[in-house]
Amino acid sequence: MITKSLFQQFRPCAKRFWYATHRPDLAKKLSPDQLAYMKIGQAIGELARQNFPTGVLLPTGPQEMALAHTAVAVEGDAPVLFEATFAAEELVTRCDILERNADGTWTLIEVKSGVRVKEPDHIEDVAFQAIVLRAAGIRIRDYRLMHVDRDYTHDGGPYDAATLFTSADITGLVMEMIPRLTADLEPVRAMLHQEEAPAFEPNTYCRDCDFRENCHANLPEGGLWKLPGINVNSVRKLASQGLRVIDDVTTAEQLSPSNRLAYRVISGQQDFTDPDLIKQLERLPGPIGFVDFEAIDPALPKFVGHHPYERVPFQWSLHVIPDADSSQEPEWRDYLHTDVNQDPRVAFAATLWEAVQDCASLVFYSDYEVATLKMLKDAGVPYGQELYNKFKTVGYDLYKAIKGKTYWTSFNGSYSIKNVLPAVNPAISYKSLNVQNGAVAVQVYEEYLDPTTSDEKRAAIVDDLRAYCQLDTYAMLALYQGFRAAVPGWAPANA
Numbered sequence: 001m002i003t004k005s006l007f008q009q010f011r012p013c014a015k016r017f018w019y020a021t022h023r024p025d026l027a028k029k030l031s032p033d034q035l036a037y038m039k040i041g042q043a044i045g046e047l048a049r050q051n052f053p054t055g056v057l058l059p060t061g062p063q064e065m066a067l068a069h070t071a072v073a074v075e076g077d078a079p080v081l082f083e084a085t086f087a088a089e090e091l092v093t094r095c096d097i098l099e100r101n102a103d104g105t106w107t108l109i110e111v112k113s114g115v116r117v118k119e120p121d122h123i124e125d126v127a128f129q130a131i132v133l134r135a136a137g138i139r140i141r142d143y144r145l146m147h148v149d150r151d152y153t154h155d156g157g158p159y160d161a162a163t164l165f166t167s168a169d170i171t172g173l174v175m176e177m178i179p180r181l182t183a184d185l186e187p188v189r190a191m192l193h194q195e196e197a198p199a200f201e202p203n204t205y206c207r208d209c210d211f212r213e214n215c216h217a218n219l220p221e222g223g224l225w226k227l228p229g230i231n232v233n234s235v236r237k238l239a240s241q242g243l244r245v246i247d248d249v250t251t252a253e254q255l256s257p258s259n260r261l262a263y264r265v266i267s268g269q270q271d272f273t274d275p276d277l278i279k280q281l282e283r284l285p286g287p288i289g290f291v292d293f294e295a296i297d298p299a300l301p302k303f304v305g306h307h308p309y310e311r312v313p314f315q316w317s318l319h320v321i322p323d324a325d326s327s328q329e330p331e332w333r334d335y336l337h338t339d340v341n342q343d344p345r346v347a348f349a350a351t352l353w354e355a356v357q358d359c360a361s362l363v364f365y366s367d368y369e370v371a372t373l374k375m376l377k378d379a380g381v382p383y384g385q386e387l388y389n390k391f392k393t394v395g396y397d398l399y400k401a402i403k404g405k406t407y408w409t410s411f412n413g414s415y416s417i418k419n420v421l422p423a424v425n426p427a428i429s430y431k432s433l434n435v436q437n438g439a440v441a442v443q444v445y446e447e448y449l450d451p452t453t454s455d456e457k458r459a460a461i462v463d464d465l466r467a468y469c470q471l472d473t474y475a476m477l478a479l480y481q482g483f484r485a486a487v488p489g490w491a492p493a494n495a
């Protein structure tokens with residue numbers, strides 16, 4: 001049977017759909033990010049149901065049982081059904097909310113945790129359900145999409161489901177989508193019955209694909225997706241010209257300008273470090289601070305007066321060296337907001353403003369820090385404006401400085417700090433930490449804020465978050481030192 005999520009795998013790569021349906025055992029476990037996303041989706045779904053007090057929640061266990069319960073409920077008189085399951089023509093789906101109309105038709109309501117209708121994804125999602133329900137003999141009068149209202153303001157009490165959501169009538173868009181999607185489903189059904197895996201079609205989804213090890217087992221090394229930032233349209237265009245792996249490319253001019261440096265590095269096995277980068281790093285005035293923030297953007301606001309998805313920075317870390325040539329140990333400063341009853345933004349900004357007073361340069365990796373300060377400034381948080389001005393004036397974005405201008409083979413296809421750091425300084429590792437990335441930092445801070453979390457657990461979370469953020473800025477200092485010590489221009493690859 002084809003579910004919505006299986007169909008979504010077919011869109012980018014038919015082979016991935018084949019693996020997902022024929023070899024699901026090869027799929028990796030869900031990542032902490034994916035699990036957290038599912039958890040918030042469930043919480044939003046439960047809140048949305050509060051708007052339908054007469055609704056009946058149907059069991060979602062084994063498919064046969066769920067289908068049987070739904071069939072009985074449809075024949076009954078419940079005005080609203082939650083999680084009704086339908087199957088027809090090799091498709092299966094579950095509906096968030098089905099509202100019974102007086103004329104025997106139904107209104108299908110899909111609940112989304114975002115703040116707007118996202119086209120075409122959300123429309124396709126509902127159209128898939130529409131196709132299954134129609135084939136199962138259910139008459140739908142209209143389709144609605146219920147999503148979080150960005151203007152909702154949290155008053156500190158239980159979330160008010162009546163004002164937390166807004167909904168849009170998407171009937172016209174769904175009706176338009178149904179014929180197109182019906183046609184698109186034909187090859188998907190055919191693939192379900194295909195015994196052999198389809199041929200490999202080069203794309204960029206291989207980067208994060210669970211099935212890559214098996215799928216690429218007999219393919220030549222060096223897929224085009226290893227060029228950082230290359231998009232799927234470029235990969236497909238190159239494939240149509242017979243260029244399927246990096247070795248098939250004969251001159252850099254066959255690639256777009258943004259991919260040429262990485263191609264030259266990979267094909268020549270020579271790393272390239274932009275000489276201007278080294279000069280810029282040498283000239284940064286001291287004291288130099290290396291700074292990083294952690295923040296939550298919760299769908300369900302945690303503090304009084306906050307709105308859904310409002311960014312709330314709760315932690316900063318700063319390593320400071322006196323000047324570019326200093327051999328002194330860096331000084332570490334940090335702040336982690338631990339008062340669960342107070343908006344973290346005020347103390348975050350005040351302590352950070354104090355901490356960066358002596359810094360003549362501030363180094364960060366990506367525009368996340370400046371964007372966060374802009375939000376604080378716009379929200380009128382004290383010192384938000386001053387911090388924003390300072391970061392705009394003396395800030396140095398190391399990511400922006402290297403992206404597309406410096407490339408080492410050991411970056412392994414990405415300028416993410418998680419790829420660049422081990423290339424520049426393999427001795428630094430997050431592996432011994434309990435918190436190893438920003439997504440987990442967000443989750444554990446949300447656990448910290450949870451009123452049911454014990455004091456003992458909270459103390460452990462504080463230690464874990466401080467250790468993580470400390471390493472993040474120490475790593476940035478290590479990147480700075482590593483690039484400063486690199487051979488300018490072309491150098492033999494060290495990987």
Ligand code: SF4
Pocket residue numbers: 013014015016019200201203205206207209210211212213215216
């Ligand atoms: S590794 Fe690439 S080609 Fe293979 S299934 Fe995954 S996305 Fe498709």
